[in-house]
Amino acid sequence: MIPFNELITDNLPALVVVLPLLGGLLATLVGRFAWLWSTIITGSVFLLTYTLFTAVQAGPGMRYEFGNWPYLWGIEYRIDLLNAFILLVVSGIAFIATIYAKLSVEDEIPADRHNFFYSVWLLAITGLLGITITGDAFNVYVLLEISSLTIYALIAMGKDRDPRALTASLRYLILGSVGASFILLGIGYLLMVTGTLNMADMHAQLMAMPEATQNRTILVAFAFLLVGLSLKMALFPLHTWLPKAYTYAPSAVTAMVAATATKVGVYMAFRFLFTIFGYKFTFVDMPSYHILIICAAVGIIITGLTAIRQTNAKKLLAYSSVGQIGYIVAGFALANPQGVAGSLVHIFNHAAMKGGMFMALGAVAYRVGGTNMKDLRGLGKRMPLTAGCITAGALGLIGFPMTAGFISKWYLVQGALAGGSWLLAFTILFGSLLAVIYSWKMIEAMYFREPEGKTAEATEAPYMLVLPTMALIGLSIYFGINAEFTAGTALKAAAALLPGGVQ
């Protein structure tokens, strides 16, 4: 008899990634039950990450050495509050998105390949979780490629509804591969200089080098990693792949990817900038603060203005996502406790809000067949719950008080003020104004226009679509009203990343 309890407690970090991998492989063999199988797997993964999170929250962190090789040689998983939190977010969203996927996938993907779809879906989740949990720089690259490759394929699966999914996917593939190659190159430069691949060890080696900031190899490694990561997290102006990819992907894919993929990209940036290079190198010796802040601020404004011009709701939200990445990046680039905490909180909050909104739009597409502004008209009457979710999400994007978005802005603006940058604080809030304008386009269409075409006959979406949507939106509101969990965790994680320890 195998003692499962012990198996799980001892191998918790490994299981978080291995379980979805096994699940993804077996999903091809379970035939018609692929969805059920995926739901069970993602649900268990969520439980595992939750256990992991509570364990990490209580203690100093956790490590797992694969093959029992010492961490300096082998591959190590290293979990602190930061990645435990992101893991929780990713697995939670993945679980909800998987539940949501059932009807949406039945609607949009040919039935004969559902098992492969869910297989790839679970592998994407595996990749994202793997990037988040690992403590090995090259392992990041491998899992990055797993997640990217799967996401390219998943996005391209929107081809049956709109062939532009293919071009969007290919563009993402090319830019994403260039980004990943830059990351690979950066890791290579670092490997060359430090002789190790373990992140903590790399950091130690870099710290031991007195002239690290003068070493041109390290500088170039830093620059290329920064560019590669920016591509992956879609930081303005390297975001060009994102809007179309999100717009034309299948609904469930958009919801899952929008809520997790770029977030994991940001997490990678956290790891590379804070853990490997360290606060001092990144923010004291390098001008990363200025570069990132400028990109983020300009991105917030320009993508906001672009979003206003969109006529497709999904694309509008996609542009908004780029702007939100700007917030997240601006937050951690400030490199003060409030800013970093704001960034972390916003990772969660934005995942919940945007995930929920994309799901709601997916429900619209399910009933009406499209997400053009025209299709949204009069939706407030026809699909009240869905429209309500979109509205609540929009309020979150604006940063309306009592929504999660407000909490993010609260910390981000404080971070900006602590960094002495009133201009950035103002930009962040100006971004909210742009959010008012673009999200109000949707709200006006939904509540103050008469339905026409297919919308006029639409009824509320099935509960399998609405409930997951409401769950995410509900989370975003709950954590707007009671933010102690998210903000507290984020503050603690931020303090651990910055010099000076706990506040």
Place this chain on the structure above:
Amino acid sequence: MIQLEILDQVPPPLLALLIPTIGAFLIGLLGRWPNLREGATLLTAFTLFGVVTGIYTGIIDPGYWSAPAADFWTPTASTAPIVLVEMLPGIELSLKVEPLGMVYAMIASTLWILNSLYSIGYMRGNKEKHQTRFYICFALAIASVMGIAFSANMFSLFVFYELLSLTTYPLVAHKGTPHAVRSARTYLGLLVGTSVGLLLLGLIATWFITGDLTFKPGGVFTQVLADGTLTAPVLGLLFFLYMYGIGKAALMPIHRWLPAAMVAPTPVSALLHAVAVVKAGVFSVVKVIIYLFGTASLVSTASGEWLIYVAGASILIASCIALFQDNLKRRLAYSTVSQLSYITIAASMLSPMALMAAAMHIAAHAFGKITLFFAAGSIYTAAHKKNISELDGIGRRMPFTMGAFTIGTLSMIGVPPTAGFISKWYLVSGAWETGYDFVLVVIVCSTLLNAAYFLPIVYRAFFKPPPDDDHPHGEAPWPIVVAVCATAAGTVAMFFYPDVALELALQIQRGLP
């Protein structure tokens, strides 16, 4: 002493918040039966009035309020803020009764009854669509107003302020025509824009600098000013953020939302311009000046003086614009812009007398302006006329309406025996006391301008013959007339019995350090 179980369970300010919210639910449930729905509206309005009066008179919670000398600022078990939700450590949604808020709550709850009555007449008379949505939003807006009135800290005020913008938005866009939707966009854009762009920034900066957002006499900045962590220019910047962030106070040049919102049905305009929105603005301005910045801090750093001039300019410019408006509601709107700046200017003089004037004017203008709007709506309902040039001789057909209108006009100008006189009296006294000659000049000029743009309307209505092609019409439906007359009577009554407002205003003064 009312001994209801529920009153022991729910703190009174929260009750004031909950009643309209529950009312909104009820209205929603009863949406299919118009009579029941409107009955629910009225019932809620009366209950709310009862609760607010109860809070004022101390019937509901004697230990909390009633004793005249009660020092409600000293934190004791009965005067501590009621925390509804704590979002983050220190950032909480909490309620607390204090005199200034009491003034606002009293006005709002009183006028809501009349406004509900009026709405019923108006909405039925004009056969508007989406009436259920209208009443729900109305009730929710009042709930937000109660929240604003009883906010114990700046954060709560901000939250309810935003909720008010949000709940009144569907009211402004009510008609759903492209013009209405566009105007509503301006309305929301400016209000949310200023509040998120400036007010929120100021709010977060305040929290960042002081770590405290609680309203208290003397404000939150004394400590940081004393130890030098906050310099006068930054305080000035913060003050600027707050004053322009509170867009509902319609300080020029961010007043544009107010005329834009005129597309709304008249009860909404009345609500916006007399009860809820603009008063929320000036109330917030006064509250921020008194309880967040503290008069002492502002005086010592001289960071508030510019506001007098901006507000003075607003008064004069808005009055001049009003002169040239032919649309009655637009003229009223610009009049509101100028009258609001009276309150701002009063508050910005920072003297006790002027603060009393501000509190008084909140009340006086509320009654006067709502009368005017009611009258305008009454004319629209009965005669379908919007423009002043069409009003020739209308006083003969609608004597009650136009009589009330005249009283409202007099109050706006500040002629006794109307409430406007009292507030203007205190305002002049305050200006005299502080020695701002500019304010005196402004008051004189604007009184003249007020007369110049209001009296011709009265003249037209009563002394010009009606045009020949006019179709015959009588008074508006009775609920409208009753409401109009009631508010007009209120305006006059406030002149003779200003005790409630004055008493509260005096208490504000006493509460100051």
Place this chain on the structure above:
Amino acid sequence: MSEVLMIDSVLLLLVAATAIAVVEVRSLYAAAMLSGIYSLLMALVWVNMHSMDVAFTEAAVGGGISTILLIGTLVHTEREEKKRKTRVNWGALLVTAMTGAALIYGTLDMPRFGDPNAPIHNLRVPEMVNQTVGMTAGAKGKQPPPVGWTPRQNLELPLGHKQAYAMQRAHATNEARLKEAGEGHGGHGGQKADGHGAEHEAGHDDAHAHPAGDFNGHVPNTVTSLLAAYRGYDTMFETAVIFTAGASLILLLRRRRRPGENLPKQQSANLTDQVILRVMCKLFIPFILIFGLYVISHGEIGPGGGFQGGVILATAFILYGLIFGRPELHRVLPERLTDILAVLGVLLYSGVGVFTMLRGGKFLDYAFLNPASPGDGEPLGMTLVEWGVGITVCTVMITIFNQLAEEESK
């Protein structure tokens, strides 16, 4: 100037020229062929730099499979790039030049080419290379964690069965070592020319006790030992990447199958009537298969391993499919079978990990495969995972070929 550099300088110039040709040539077939040539040249470069495994993979993957995939795609798309008015894209050139300049700037502080003092040759890798992978405990096996590291309680096994395993393991290791010493093979001696770290000393001490003729407890091919043991977890995901590619292609390209329909109907290749090709093909496929199997199973000892072997096996099948037509290939290797085998390969790999976990060890701790003799566990585990990789790579490559060759569904 070493011979590495001498050959290098010539080869790399050729490679660079080929690269430019690949990008600039307008015929897409030519570009595909040139990219194959490029890969083969690259393989030569790798050989020249003593990277046999990479060369092997590059030749098989880049020179073989990639070219087949490209040509398979060209069949379905276009033969030529469209003519454009301007040949040179100055914006792209500028960005390229700037990126290149940045990279060159980065090389200025690099350790020189072949510098034995470079950190990468001195810090962690020597320790790894000097490990005797076959032995898992004791002085030379898996090292106790370095100073400053507080392990989670994973090494203290509190409960019954684990305790038993732990004790067994320690015992078995000692016994194994005694046995090895007792059998009296000769020493391995000074072939290890590594001079870094504390392991060096330990290595020398043990070297005397070690037999001649074996590999001193090493898995001979250090690339394989790093690949399958130290970084075995990475390799598992690498296999998963391959699987992902296969699954993605099935998602994107597979025609809708009616129930029961498994074989593509039309003939995709018209080479079937060529006698010479058929004969030669039949003659060589067995050799290719044997070679592939050899490469997979021989991965620990010499260059090769799951990837290379898997690709070679796949080429045999692809060749068969090309010459005899895809229906024939489907008869030999049904689609359903390749689908399942692709999964099973990765499952075999991760299954090894799960099995070690079930036995009470860490994921992929091969020592737990054979608790009686942990030393044997390592080679066993590595062989198993190489086979897993091989199976997946082979079947996925065949799947990819099948999908790319498949006609559009009507």
Place this chain on the structure above:
Amino acid sequence: MSDVLEIYNYWIYIVLMMVGFYGVMAKRNLIKQAIALGLFQTGIFLFYISMAVVDGGTAPIWMADGATKVPNPLAVPAAFDNPLPHVLMLTAIVVGVSILAVALAIIINIRRAFGTIEYDELTKIEREMEAREAREAAQ
């Protein structure tokens, strides 16, 4: 001369990478872009493998003792070349071919859906589609 040769490999890898990079950005044919992406990645492989070379090193494979069994003509009693970058690049090559396969699959689909694999023509078609949608939304 030897100064140049010391970093010759590193420079050539940059040349290869940049040729690929230029191809990815400048070429308007999707298959060309995919091939160029491959070149770009190979450049990085070259960098890694160059990093692994040690003076006088040889293939990182342990030889059994004695000259009798598997003599290696290049076996100098010196250090191995570093096996770690080789391991990493094995992974990267596999990733590269996987990406190529997926890219080609998408390109085939694009060709089926749009009838072209030229980037400019695709952009034109997409613009038209977008313009149509915008018109619909504006109604």
Place this chain on the structure above:
Amino acid sequence: MAWNEIVCAVLLVVGVLISLTGSLGLLRFPDFYSRLHTAGKTDSLAQLCIFVGLALIDQVTVDGVAYPVDPLIRIKLIMVALLLFFTAPTATHAITKAAMLDGVMPWKKGEPPK
């Protein structure tokens, strides 16, 4: 100089020469088929010479140290040569046939080279 080294040298020279002429022909010949003809020679004959020549070597000198050549290596070289000896002509044949099927016409005297 031992006999095997002489033979080896001769074979290598022959192989290189064939390669050279093959390349030259590839550039100079007028049409597809004749070019393929020279290319085919390079593939089969030249490589055979070179591989067999290499198989005859019995020691290699690197940095002044002589290393004996393992017989296994000779066998491998011969096997590679054998493999190429079969595959190269087959490939040439397949390409020619494909070209024929594709309709590529051979060059005739008097026509301009393609």
